[in-house]
Amino acid sequence: MRSMWRALRRSEQLDAAMHDEMRFHIDMEAERLMREQGLDSHEARRRAHVAFGGVEKYKEEARETRALQWIDAMSLDARLGIRMLVMHRWLTLIGGFAMAVAIAIGATSFEIISEMLNPALPFEDGERVVAVQYVSSDTGTAERRVLHDFVAWRDELVSVEHLGTFRTAELNLVFGNAIPEPVKVAEITASGFAVARTSPLLGRYLLPADERDGSPPVVVIGHQAWQSRFAGDPHIVSKAINLAGVPYTVVGVMPDGFKFPVDHQFWIPLHTNLQDDERLQGGPVYMFGRLASGVTLEDAQAELTVLGHRAAAAHPATHGRLRLVVMPYTREHLDLTHPRLVWALRMVQLLIGALSFVVAVNLAILVYARTVARLGEIAVRTALGASRRRILAQMFVEALALSVVGATTGLVLANLALGRIESLIPSNGTVPFWLDFELSNGTVMYAFALAVLAAVVMGVLPGIKATGNRLHVTLRELSGRTGARLGPIWTALVVAQVAIAVAVLPAALFMAWQVVQMELAGPGLAADKFVVGIVALSDHTRPSIRIASERDNSN
Amino acid sequence: MTESAWLLPGTLDLLILKAVSLGKLHGYGVLLRIGQISGGALQIQQGALYPALYRLEQQELIESEWGTSENNRRAKFYRLTPAGRARLGEEAASWNRLVDAITMALRTTRSEI
Numbered sequence: 328m329r330s331m332w333r334a335l336r337r338s339e340q341l342d343a344a345m346h347d348e349m350r351f352h353i354d355m356e357a358e359r360l361m362r363e364q365g366l367d368s369h370e371a372r373r374r375a376h377v378a379f380g381g382v383e384k385y386k387e388e389a390r391e392t393r394a395l396q397w398i399d400a401m402s403l404d405a406r407l408g409i410r411m412l413v414m415h416r417w418l419t420l421i422g423g424f425a426m427a428v429a430i431a432i433g434a435t436s437f438e439i440i441s442e443m444l445n446p447a448l449p450f451e452d453g454e455r456v457v458a459v460q461y462v463s464s465d466t467g468t469a470e471r472r473v474l475h476d477f478v479a480w481r482d483e484l485v486s487v488e489h490l491g492t493f494r495t496a497e498l499n500l501v502f503g504n505a506i507p508e509p510v511k512v513a514e515i516t517a518s519g520f521a522v523a524r525t526s527p528l529l530g531r532y533l534l535p536a537d538e539r540d541g542s543p544p545v546v547v548i549g550h551q552a553w554q555s556r557f558a559g560d561p562h563i564v565s566k567a568i569n570l571a572g573v574p575y576t577v578v579g580v581m582p583d584g585f586k587f588p589v590d591h592q593f594w595i596p597l598h599t600n601l602q603d604d605e606r607l608q609g610g611p612v613y614m615f616g617r618l619a620s621g622v623t624l625e626d627a628q629a630e631l632t633v634l635g636h637r638a639a640a641a642h643p644a645t646h647g648r649l650r651l652v653v654m655p656y657t658r659e660h661l662d663l664t665h666p667r668l669v670w671a672l673r674m675v676q677l678l679i680g681a682l683s684f685v686v687a688v689n690l691a692i693l694v695y696a697r698t699v700a701r702l703g704e705i706a707v708r709t710a711l712g713a714s715r716r717r718i719l720a721q722m723f724v725e726a727l728a729l730s731v732v733g734a735t736t737g738l739v740l741a742n743l744a745l746g747r748i749e750s751l752i753p754s755n756g757t758v759p760f761w762l763d764f765e766l767s768n769g770t771v772m773y774a775f776a777l778a779v780l781a782a783v784v785m786g787v788l789p790g791i792k793a794t795g796n797r798l799h800v801t802l803r804e805l806s807g808r809t810g811a812r813l814g815p816i817w818t819a820l821v822v823a824q825v826a827i828a829v830a831v832l833p834a835a836l837f838m839a840w841q842v843v844q845m846e847l848a849g850p851g852l853a854a855d856k857f858v859v860g861i862v863a864l865s866d867h868t869r870p871s872i873r874i875a876s877e878r879d880n881s882n
Numbered sequence: 883m884t885e886s887a888w889l890l891p892g893t894l895d896l897l898i899l900k901a902v903s904l905g906k907l908h909g910y911g912v913l914l915r916i917g918q919i920s921g922g923a924l925q926i927q928q929g930a931l932y933p934a935l936y937r938l939e940q941q942e943l944i945e946s947e948w949g950t951s952e953n954n955r956r957a958k959f960y961r962l963t964p965a966g967r968a969r970l971g972e973e974a975a976s977w978n979r980l981v982d983a984i985t986m987a988l989r990t991t992r993s994e995i
Binding site: 345347351354355358380382384385389391 | 909927929940951953955
């Protein structure tokens with residue numbers, strides 16, 4: 328950056344020196360003509376200029392020999408571009424607004440879809456955390472009653488280390504004078520904390536010893552729960568809380584943001600007992616682990632395939648139609664297990680990004696109208712020696728000025744939209760913790776890539792047409808009418824856009840009217856004659872029945 | 883009177899190096915020197931000197947400094963660098979080989995082939 332800035336400053340000095348040098352040359356030539364041919368000063372200077380040739384043309388050629396000359400050219404083009412934005416205020420406002428909306432939509436959807444497709448958890452080497460599941464060969468759906476299998480071969484796997492499992496239970500929490508209420512609890516193997524590689528804030532996390540039958544009931548709590556339900560009590564460790572009528576000793580508090588495996592704030596050990604669960608019996612569990620060092624997903628899949636075949640051979644009645652599959656952890660919990668789904672999401676991302684291209688084409692037509700008005704200027708510049716590349720570069724930078732303004736505004740809008748979406752996400756544990764809807768660097772770069780593409784469409788394409796082989800015609804037309812017309816491609820684009828707008832408009836109006844009608848019609852019943860009551864647990868209630876949820880954790 | 887000819891492409895640099903090798907000169911002086919050493923036989927578009935001078939300076943074959951001209955005006959003077967002197971030698975030798983080869987080709991008669 329410093330050398331670029333120095334080149335910019337230096338180029339101004341070089342330009343001044345070049346001007347002095349060429350003026351000196353012309354002065355010397357004029358003096359020679361006055362001396363040798365007796366011409367008057369006016370005539371001598373005129374002939375000196377003619378003998379020298381186009382001063383601006385040679386200055387331009389001289390600038391091109393300089394290092395970092397492109398910076399100098401770009402800075403000039405940027406200044407001209409900003410001047411054009413100010414001169415054509417309405418085009419700037421309309422075009423900037425349109426680009427901003429298109430890029431806001433593109434950036435928001437890009438961020439959301441990227442988050443959904445991102446295979447990495449926000450842990451150290453998070454992309455190596457995987458989910459393991461049995462899949463039915465007949466239906467393609469996951470078979471989750473696999474606790475027996477997990478216990479049987481958890482220590483056999485080599486390619487996946489810290490293999491663990493969890494299930495979610497909804498248990499009634501009773502603590503102190505707080506109103507008892509159900510909370511979502513992860514019954515999880517201690518390896519879950521080894522997979523996450525996150526140290527506790529207070530105390531410890533679960534250990535393998537906690538999983539053994541007969542070990543005292545312990546619980547680890549999350550930071551959010553610690554703050555909201557236990558007032559951030561610094562002495563919470565070793566206190567007892569009541570979950571489903573059973574006293575659990577708090578052994579640790581996890582740091583802020585830790586919600587593994589999905590969106591949990593309470594973790595208790597998962598007790599496994601082979602005699603209790605026959606094969607494919609019991610409630611659903613989710614298996615996870617971490618790829619061993621140096622092992623790829625393909626290697627792990629190969630080992631699991633062998634394991635699956637062995638299980639099928641040994642227990643054909645239950646496992647004959649099941650196969651073992653390993654995948655990035657995030658994909659399982661967002662139901663993105665099928666490659667076609669991933670591909671479909673990528674296509675949606677691409678199509679929404681193409682929206683900004685459509686807007687750019689519209690703006691290109693408006694910009695082309697402005698370019699037509701400047702044909703004379705372009706023709707004169709070309710005659711003075713400006714190369715076609717130079718003129719196109721200027722038009723590109725002018726268009727880039729507009730699209731960058733649009734992109735910046737669009738990113739601000741996208742940030743607001745993402746914040747609004749995140750605030751609408753319910754905090755009752757139904758959205759995975761790794762989804763973070765904040766503008767990432769990737770999304771910002773994507774937005775500016777769209778801006779550059781839009782600038783190419785808006786600036787370069789009309790410029791190519793304007794600086795084509797019609798220079799001599801344009802010069803003649805300077806004194807008369809201009810004959811620039813839209814070519815067949817531009818005409819087709821205009822017609823297609825009008826056709827789409829006409830076709831889509833009635834459907835859009837109909838849908839909007841349906842929504843308005845629903846809002847105006849009301850609930851369709853005498854809402855003021857109904858009341859709603861909530862049944863809450865009193866502090867005298869100690870329910871002994873444990874409520875286990877069999878809902879899919881991703882709902 | 884000597885007939886004048888436009889420079890062949892690529893030869894301006896060589897002539898500038900030669901002119902500057904004979905002594906420190908400003909841009910206008912380079913023009914006059916080229917006219918002098920060619921006997922007025924070469925026509926140069928005067929402004930075209932300057933992109934060539936800046937290019938040679940960029941390549942460090944010549945170097946410049948501001949000074950005072952013979953008529954007491956501020957001017958930029960150019961002189962040859964050691965690299966420029968070496969390049970002049972190479973280009974001159976290459977040019978002479980070319981001229982000899984073309985001259986020999988043009989002198990060939992029917993009986994010699």
